[in-house]
Structures are given as C-alpha cells and as structure tokens.
Amino acid sequence: MESQEKRWYVLHTYSGYENRVKSNLESRAQSMGMEDYIFRVIVPEETVHQVKDGKAKDIEEKVFPGYVLVEMVMTDRAWYIARNTPGVTGFLGSHGGGSKPTPLQPEEVNRILSWMDDEGPQRTDIDVAVGDxxxxxxxxxxxxxxxxxxxxxxxxxxxxxxxxxxxxxxxxxxxxxxxxxx
CATH class of the missing domain: 2.30.30.30 (SH3 type barrels.)
Structure with a gap:
C-alpha cells in the first residue's frame, strides 16, 4: 500500500546514533535521488540547564533518545532506503513481516514542531514530590x-x-x- 501523501514517521535507532542516522538518511536521500520522497529528518533536542561541580552550563539533550522523526512519502523505495540506513533498527508502528509503519497523527507532529520552535521561560515556583x-x-x-x-x-x-x-x-x-x- 503506497501513499503519495507526505507524512511523519518515527525511526527507531541505536541510542546515541540519532544525529548520525539523520545525516546518513539525508545523504542517502540525496545520492539516491529521493528528495521528492524523503523531505525532513529531525532529531528533537532541548537545551537543558545543568549545574555540575558548582558550574552552570547549558547542554543539548535528545527529547526522544533512540528515535528520529522523518517526513516522507511512504513508497516501497523510500521505505527501503529509510529502514536500511545504517543505525536504523526499524520504524515505530511497523509490525514486521514487511508491513508499512503507521504515521504520526498531525496533532502529535504539530505539538513537537511548535515546541521545538518556542521553548517557554524557566519556572521555579512549583512544589512537587515523588508520587504526585x-x-x-x-x-x-x-x-x-x-x-x-x-x-x-x-x-x-x-x-x-x-x-x-x-x-x-x-x-x-x-x-x-x-x-x-x-
């Protein structure tokens, strides 16, 4: 079942290989002439304020460790290229046996993309405990x-x-x- 509509899918990767998978998939899409089928590859990250050994610094952390988002048209060839990219272990929502994966819902994607564009201010006035x-x-x-x-x-x-x-x-x-x- 091929689709001509571009949708967002989730690739499962080896943890720590998310940026490498992103780079490899973008390169493969370009070298194999698939730019009209594989569009955007995103590794959602957030800036985290850390205090370590008394020193404060901001670091980038993966929001979904082990996962990469890809916007693509789900054709047999695009699916083959994405799932055979080095570091990719499969698609989230694929049940094996050659079944195509389930795309993310548009509201899920919109929530992730809007969050990446606009992170809110720091808040310190909350009192929470384990179990809350x-x-x-x-x-x-x-x-x-x-x-x-x-x-x-x-x-x-x-x-x-x-x-x-x-x-x-x-x-x-x-x-x-x-x-x-x-």
Whole structure:
C-alpha cells in the first residue's frame, strides 16, 4: 500500500546514533535521488540547564533518545532506503513481516514542531514530590498527564511516567513544563 501523501514517521535507532542516522538518511536521500520522497529528518533536542561541580552550563539533550522523526512519502523505495540506513533498527508502528509503519497523527507532529520552535521561560515556583500527579503544560508532551518518579530541585527538573506511543515512558521535564494536578 503506497501513499503519495507526505507524512511523519518515527525511526527507531541505536541510542546515541540519532544525529548520525539523520545525516546518513539525508545523504542517502540525496545520492539516491529521493528528495521528492524523503523531505525532513529531525532529531528533537532541548537545551537543558545543568549545574555540575558548582558550574552552570547549558547542554543539548535528545527529547526522544533512540528515535528520529522523518517526513516522507511512504513508497516501497523510500521505505527501503529509510529502514536500511545504517543505525536504523526499524520504524515505530511497523509490525514486521514487511508491513508499512503507521504515521504520526498531525496533532502529535504539530505539538513537537511548535515546541521545538518556542521553548517557554524557566519556572521555579512549583512544589512537587515523588508520587504526585502532574499535567504537562509545555513542550513536546503538552496535555499529557504523568506521575512523578524523581525530583531534582537543584536543577529544576523531575522525571515522570507518562503514556506515550502506547506505552509507559519515563520522561525528564523542567518545572516550567508542568502543573500540579489537584
């Protein structure tokens, strides 16, 4: 089943190879004349403020470690090129046996892309503890609810379990990205 509509798909990669997969896929699309089928390849990242050994610095962290987003027209050839790119272990939403993957919903993609374009201000006035329920109000996980599993007051971050892509996932969030659920 080929589609002539460009949609967003999620590639699963070896962790730490996301940028290499992005570069390899872009090169393969160009060298194999597939620019009309493979459009944008994105590795969502966020700037994280870290304090280590008393020194503050901003670093770039992957929002979805082990995943790369690709906008493409799902033809047999484009699918073959993407899934056989070095470092790619498969497509999210593909059930094996030659089945084509399920594309992301437009609202999921819009939420991720708008979050990448506009990150909100830092917020420090929230009091949360392990086990608290929170609602994500900003970022790529906006409008999702989660349960706090870890809190780092010094760095204004926490970890929470949310349901994403059909399974429970631990995500790291800034205090500016959440609101307590009463």
């Amino acid at each position: 329920h929170v609602k994500v109000i900003a970022g790529s996980f906006a409008n999702l609810n989660g349960v706090v599993t870890e809190v780092d007051h010094d760095n204004l971050k926490l970890k929470a379990e949310i349901e994403m892509l059909g399974r429970q996932t631990t995500v790291e969030l800034g205090f500016d990205q959440i609101a307590a659920v009463e």
